[in-house]
Amino acid sequence: GCGKTAAPTTTTPVSTPSATTIDKMTISSAGSTALQPLVKLAAEDFMTKNAGVQVNLSGGGSMTGLTNVASGAIDIGNSDVFVTDELKDKGLIDHQVCVAPFLLITNKDVAIDNLTKAQATDIFTGKITNWKEVGGKDAPIAIIGRAKSSGTRATIVKIVMDGKEFTDAAAAQDSTGNLLTGVAQTPGAIGYIDAAYLKDTVKALKYNGVAYSADAVASGQYPIYAYEHMYTKGEPTGTVKLFLDYVMSKEFQEKSVEKTGFLPISAMKK
Amino acid sequence: MKARQTDRLASVMLWVGAIAIIVLLVAFLGLILGRGLPYLTPDFFNGPDGVRGQLFNSFYLLALSLVFSLPVGVGAGIYMAEYAPQNKLTDLIRLSTESLATVPSIVFGLFGMIIFVNKLGLGFTILGGAATLALLNLPILVRVTEESLRAVPRSYREASLALGATMWQTLYRVILPTALPGLITGITLVAGRALGETAILIFTAGMNVSRILFDTNPLAAGETLAVHLFAAKSNPLPGTNADQIADGTAALLILMVIVFNICLTLPSRWLQYRLLGKNKG
Amino acid sequence: MPHSKSWVCFSDRLARYLFISSAVLVSLIILCIIWFVGMQGLSTFRDASVIEFFSSSKWSPDTGQFGALTFIVGSIGTTLIAILIGGPLGLAGAVFLAEIAPPWVRSVMRPATDLFAGIPSVVYGYVGLTVIVGLVRRYTDSSSGYGVLAAGIVLAIMILPTVISLSEDALRSLPATYKEASLALGATRWQTIRRVLVPAASPGILTAIILAMARAIGETMAVQMVIGNSPRFPGSLVSPTSTLTSNIVMEMGNTPYGSTWNNALFMMSFILLIIALIMIILVRTAVRKGAVR
Amino acid sequence: MDKIVVSNLDLFYGEQQALNNINLAMTEKSVTALIGPSGCGKSTFLRALNRMQDLIPNVKILGQVRIDGQDIYATNSDVVMLRKRVGMVFQNPNPFPKSIFENVAYGPRIHGETNKKKLNEIVETSLQGAVLWDEVKDRLHKSALGLSGGQQQRLCIARVLAVEPEILLMDEPTSALDPISTMKIEELISELKNKYTIIIVTHNMHQASRVSDRTAFFLNGELVEEDVTSILFTRPAKKKTEDYISGRFG
Amino acid sequence: MDKIVVSNLDLFYGEQQALNNINLAMTEKSVTALIGPSGCGKSTFLRALNRMQDLIPNVKILGQVRIDGQDIYATNSDVVMLRKRVGMVFQNPNPFPKSIFENVAYGPRIHGETNKKKLNEIVETSLQGAVLWDEVKDRLHKSALGLSGGQQQRLCIARVLAVEPEILLMDEPTSALDPISTMKIEELISELKNKYTIIIVTHNMHQASRVSDRTAFFLNGELVEEDVTSILFTRPAKKKTEDYISGRFG
Numbered sequence A: 001g002c003g004k005t006a007a008p009t010t011t012t013p014v015s016t017p018s019a020t021t022i023d024k025m026t027i028s029s030a031g032s033t034a035l036q037p038l039v040k041l042a043a044e045d046f047m048t049k050n051a052g053v054q055v056n057l058s059g060g061g062s063m064t065g066l067t068n069v070a071s072g073a074i075d076i077g078n079s080d081v082f083v084t085d086e087l088k089d090k091g092l093i094d095h096q097v098c099v100a101p102f103l104l105i106t107n108k109d110v111a112i113d114n115l116t117k118a119q120a121t122d123i124f125t126g127k128i129t130n131w132k133e134v135g136g137k138d139a140p141i142a143i144i145g146r147a148k149s150s151g152t153r154a155t156i157v158k159i160v161m162d163g164k165e166f167t168d169a170a171a172a173q174d175s176t177g178n179l180l181t182g183v184a185q186t187p188g189a190i191g192y193i194d195a196a197y198l199k200d201t202v203k204a205l206k207y208n209g210v211a212y213s214a215d216a217v218a219s220g221q222y223p224i225y226a227y228e229h230m231y232t233k234g235e236p237t238g239t240v241k242l243f244l245d246y247v248m249s250k251e252f253q254e255k256s257v258e259k260t261g262f263l264p265i266s267a268m269k270k
Numbered sequence B: 001m002k003a004r005q006t007d008r009l010a011s012v013m014l015w016v017g018a019i020a021i022i023v024l025l026v027a028f029l030g031l032i033l034g035r036g037l038p039y040l041t042p043d044f045f046n047g048p049d050g051v052r053g054q055l056f057n058s059f060y061l062l063a064l065s066l067v068f069s070l071p072v073g074v075g076a077g078i079y080m081a082e083y084a085p086q087n088k089l090t091d092l093i094r095l096s097t098e099s100l101a102t103v104p105s106i107v108f109g110l111f112g113m114i115i116f117v118n119k120l121g122l123g124f125t126i127l128g129g130a131a132t133l134a135l136l137n138l139p140i141l142v143r144v145t146e147e148s149l150r151a152v153p154r155s156y157r158e159a160s161l162a163l164g165a166t167m168w169q170t171l172y173r174v175i176l177p178t179a180l181p182g183l184i185t186g187i188t189l190v191a192g193r194a195l196g197e198t199a200i201l202i203f204t205a206g207m208n209v210s211r212i213l214f215d216t217n218p219l220a221a222g223e224t225l226a227v228h229l230f231a232a233k234s235n236p237l238p239g240t241n242a243d244q245i246a247d248g249t250a251a252l253l254i255l256m257v258i259v260f261n262i263c264l265t266l267p268s269r270w271l272q273y274r275l276l277g278k279n280k281g
Numbered sequence C: 001m002p003h004s005k006s007w008v009c010f011s012d013r014l015a016r017y018l019f020i021s022s023a024v025l026v027s028l029i030i031l032c033i034i035w036f037v038g039m040q041g042l043s044t045f046r047d048a049s050v051i052e053f054f055s056s057s058k059w060s061p062d063t064g065q066f067g068a069l070t071f072i073v074g075s076i077g078t079t080l081i082a083i084l085i086g087g088p089l090g091l092a093g094a095v096f097l098a099e100i101a102p103p104w105v106r107s108v109m110r111p112a113t114d115l116f117a118g119i120p121s122v123v124y125g126y127v128g129l130t131v132i133v134g135l136v137r138r139y140t141d142s143s144s145g146y147g148v149l150a151a152g153i154v155l156a157i158m159i160l161p162t163v164i165s166l167s168e169d170a171l172r173s174l175p176a177t178y179k180e181a182s183l184a185l186g187a188t189r190w191q192t193i194r195r196v197l198v199p200a201a202s203p204g205i206l207t208a209i210i211l212a213m214a215r216a217i218g219e220t221m222a223v224q225m226v227i228g229n230s231p232r233f234p235g236s237l238v239s240p241t242s243t244l245t246s247n248i249v250m251e252m253g254n255t256p257y258g259s260t261w262n263n264a265l266f267m268m269s270f271i272l273l274i275i276a277l278i279m280i281i282l283v284r285t286a287v288r289k290g291a292v293r
Numbered sequence D, E: 001m002d003k004i005v006v007s008n009l010d011l012f013y014g015e016q017q018a019l020n021n022i023n024l025a026m027t028e029k030s031v032t033a034l035i036g037p038s039g040c041g042k043s044t045f046l047r048a049l050n051r052m053q054d055l056i057p058n059v060k061i062l063g064q065v066r067i068d069g070q071d072i073y074a075t076n077s078d079v080v081m082l083r084k085r086v087g088m089v090f091q092n093p094n095p096f097p098k099s100i101f102e103n104v105a106y107g108p109r110i111h112g113e114t115n116k117k118k119l120n121e122i123v124e125t126s127l128q129g130a131v132l133w134d135e136v137k138d139r140l141h142k143s144a145l146g147l148s149g150g151q152q153q154r155l156c157i158a159r160v161l162a163v164e165p166e167i168l169l170m171d172e173p174t175s176a177l178d179p180i181s182t183m184k185i186e187e188l189i190s191e192l193k194n195k196y197t198i199i200i201v202t203h204n205m206h207q208a209s210r211v212s213d214r215t216a217f218f219l220n221g222e223l224v225e226e227d228v229t230s231i232l233f234t235r236p237a238k239k240k241t242e243d244y245i246s247g248r249f250g
């Protein structure tokens, strides 16, 4: 599985008036760590609005979310990727809740601040191993990427590298946090993260000359982004539906999504 | 003379080695506490991203896992030390507990996830986490129990049995009380490991905290401090001060282990003192 | 009367059965785990070749290549480094505690080393990532600092308490007569330690080392943060590679349960279990040899 | 009257035979001393009389031990009951790490006595029986491990007396003690024999002649000779016995 | 000639005084026996002669021990060298868990002997000196722990002989042994005294009279009396000595 850029969306309408009511006091959600900030914020708001309701949240990775929602162990599976072939016939319903932009980042000592698609591809496939080949200092490039199973990595492979393989020489970190630490302290390091996680300990690069911004994504100038999904088994009902409705609500999408570094789904539909 | 010089040199080397170990420890503790202690304000516990829930969960999970593992672990340890005849079956039991002790915790984590989360369909729960954590505790408990019982002088056993006590009476009136300090040390070890465990809990107990303070529902998900630290390190959520949370949590964890050690060893020293009485002199 | 004779007999028998069933339960659990992890893992080989799994270092599950050699070598490599550093240092600490330390030093140092064991592995990993990786980068020609060396150093520190406490126990449990006999012959303290005490305690010390190895090879979180996690055969001690545990924890969450990829990760757990079992059996033969002598 | 009758007793530790066809009867309310060089099987024999040997794996016992006519190794024999009847005092004093009171009260407690007043009585009588009461009556609730070796050994005797056994087995009860404690315990034994059947192992021939009525001489797992103590020490029937008591070896 | 002269020796374990103003001289190439009831300080005295007491914390020693005129407790005295000159055999045989050969070769090795041929010679001579050679010459490289108790004790003697000491201290060397082993070791002692100054602790008065030239009687940390063995056992000067040897206590 891998993240797709623009998919024909079959999202449920944003605000269907319905008589849905709270039917259970605890719902659970697990999966993608990339999407976790957003779900966490939504859950907190939701719990404030509906006293007594508990939204259990867990990470574990996109596949953990998908498998567990498919088996019925949890109510909502969060994923960076589309449901896999194995789980296709389990009756999972996709709710695309936001757009996640991604950034190429480097250590602060790297002298350049832009990479073209071709340059980035050559670096990630291992063809270019010194920064001077892309106009920087004479220093070796240390790639710190994510694990083979990461949704972030899949997105980079798909959009930046057109499906070419990462060099095995790249070091990898299990999580965005450790990747950030690694890039921040390793001279000549390059990596990639969800835009939401950007910190000032590293430097974000322009891609094809375009700096990341919400507008650049919406207008299609900045192409590295993917849709984030929340899956349910069958059509959601009761509390689960209320929660998903809240995530898709105008209030949350407009006020809160961008705060967590994602883009509202509506931004792409303009 | 050569032997004399070697002796002196070796003493110096051993002192150096020991000092290196101590320096390493002090550096470790200093680093972690130095980074984290400044953040341990009341807000750190009670603020919006406060860790009071995680703190509670850590101890709740630990307590539950001990509830599961103590009886079985101590029971098995007693069997190995006091009853087990020397035969193939005993050998097999001993072999299996020893190998249980070396199972990587990630394997327990997977095992627990498939049993509790998937097969039993509980989802991520404190219960599942505690039960899986109990698997980690078990072999250590068996081993420690067996060793502390074996350290009880044979003569106590003989004296009691010779008075016409049954094995069980001998055990709970003489042997267990005498072995208690050793047992408590063992439990401290177990607790230290359990408090710091992450790999198991990420896959079984989940990564969020109940909003109800001190939620004792075992079917709720429960993030512990160690998992919280792991999460803060690996997903420094935007909008939170993840580094502070991580540093503070690490320091808090270490403090907890230290406090736990003191809380359990002091009473056991006192107990030993009580049991053995004052110096004979 | 609660203490009637039949009650005494009954409670004695009841206790006995409870203890036996606890012991049996413990063994059942481990058998369960082996069976379960083994079955799940072995089903990898419905789709992947056994020979490839153990002999190839090409790990590319999305293209159907399951070569786990890199991980096996990585695990063994980090463990060896950990033992090479932590073993002698820990043994020195144990000898120091058992034979040289003045009582007050021992009464401080022994609980302090036990405290090492209580530090969460995430914290070790964190210190490894922020300190040790940097040191390795500074003093070697590595560009990132990730690799077997950094992981080995972190593990060496983690296994210290195991080596120290078990070896010290082994040294302490030696009859005092060995030491007396040696000193009475005019041996120096070091000659006594090196020629009599350490050899006599060697089964116990070996147990300590092997249990420490088992702990090292099974450690996950700390290793995963400093090993670099590239599925590539380690070109040197300081180039990023992977271990069995680090790869399991990296990929487990993002591979669907039941897929060949996921099964292969279980197979790697199973290999870990097997390695642990082999080590235990090594310990037991070592101990038995020591007892027979 | 014969309290204990041992017939054709063989005992094996695994392959090794430690007792070889022992035949010996012990009279009620008398003291029998077992002497012999180290390793000859004295302790082994003693421990066969209250089945303490059951605790050691791979022990094989043949022959019979009858107490009041009943074979203690019969399948329906109750070993817990047996040990209540046959008390034992060990070579090294082995009080429990409990208070003096709790040490003596231990036996009555496990045999079901819960009445506090009754326990107090038993403890006092037993300590008096072991000639220890006056020395410890003010520190009953202090740890027993704080007593001197000789006091500890008398405490162990009191602890046995508290369960009111019929037979007392003593395995070198004074070998770890100083001369004064030794004398006290020897006096105690002389008193106790009015109520109990006593069997005592000793490596000290003087002690044997001081305290015992009859003496049995063991050598290499065999009973060489048994007789009235004064006769055995002055006119032994066997050459081996004479060699041993005249100090030719041992 | 006096090999060892002890003057005004006091020894304290912490607060407790274990030796009280001991004055004793031991003649070269003779056997001195130390007797006395358990706990009287025999072992303590013996271990003061090769400074084994140094290993025990909180031991305080006053007075002097002179060997060949030199005070072994002088600050410039070399304890390692001292122990090479003053060999010790312990109550319980304590061979190292090594082969028979390695046990005997241990001493020479630590004192710097590396020549294989020389070592072979030393091992053979020492084992012959301890009358063990014939019994073990075919199994030199087997573990010493496989030997019987008596053989182990002779091995320990051989191990001491291999470092060629001048003085031999023996602390109840036969108390854990069977009569036959005991006899062998007693014979050995009689032979060894032609070359060594021997001091032997024993609880067995017969043994003392069999092997020793002079005997010293200790009681409660004091030296009561010391004399030619035959005189001490037949015409003791002190009442306490007479009480003890006539078996009045102990």
Ligand SMILES: Nc1ncnc2c1ncn2[C@@H]1O[C@H](COP(=O)(O)OP(=O)(O)OP(=O)(O)O)[C@@H](O)[C@H]1O
Pocket: D013, D016, D018, D036, D037, D038, D039, D040, D041, D042, D043, D044, D045, D056, D203
């Ligand atoms: N648990 C045991 N396993 C094997 N052999 C044993 C055991 N206990 C004793 N023996 C052997 O049985 C024999 C008799 O031992 P026992 O202890 O009865 O001698 P003893 O006469 O009491 O000697 P001592 O005077 O030294 O106490 C000895 O050869 C001893 O080595």
Ligand SMILES: Nc1ncnc2c1ncn2[C@@H]1O[C@H](COP(=O)(O)OP(=O)(O)OP(=O)(O)O)[C@@H](O)[C@H]1O
Pocket: E013, E016, E018, E036, E037, E038, E039, E040, E041, E042, E043, E044, E045, E056, E203
């Ligand atoms: N390490 C020690 N610490 C404190 N007191 C000790 C120590 N060793 C011996 N003692 C005490 O010193 C006194 C003399 O002991 P020592 O061992 O010399 O007696 P002994 O004559 O050899 O007795 P035995 O015949 O039982 O071996 C005893 O009261 C003993 O309790």
Ligand SMILES: [Mg+2]
Pocket: D042, D043, D044, D171
């Ligand atoms: Mg005995």
Ligand SMILES: [Mg+2]
Pocket: E042, E043, E044
């Ligand atoms: Mg002694």
Ligand SMILES: O=P([O-])([O-])[O-]
Pocket: A032, A033, A034, A035, A061, A062, A080, A146, A149, A150, A151, A152, A153, C254
């Ligand atoms: O969102 P991730 O799958 O890259 O963790």
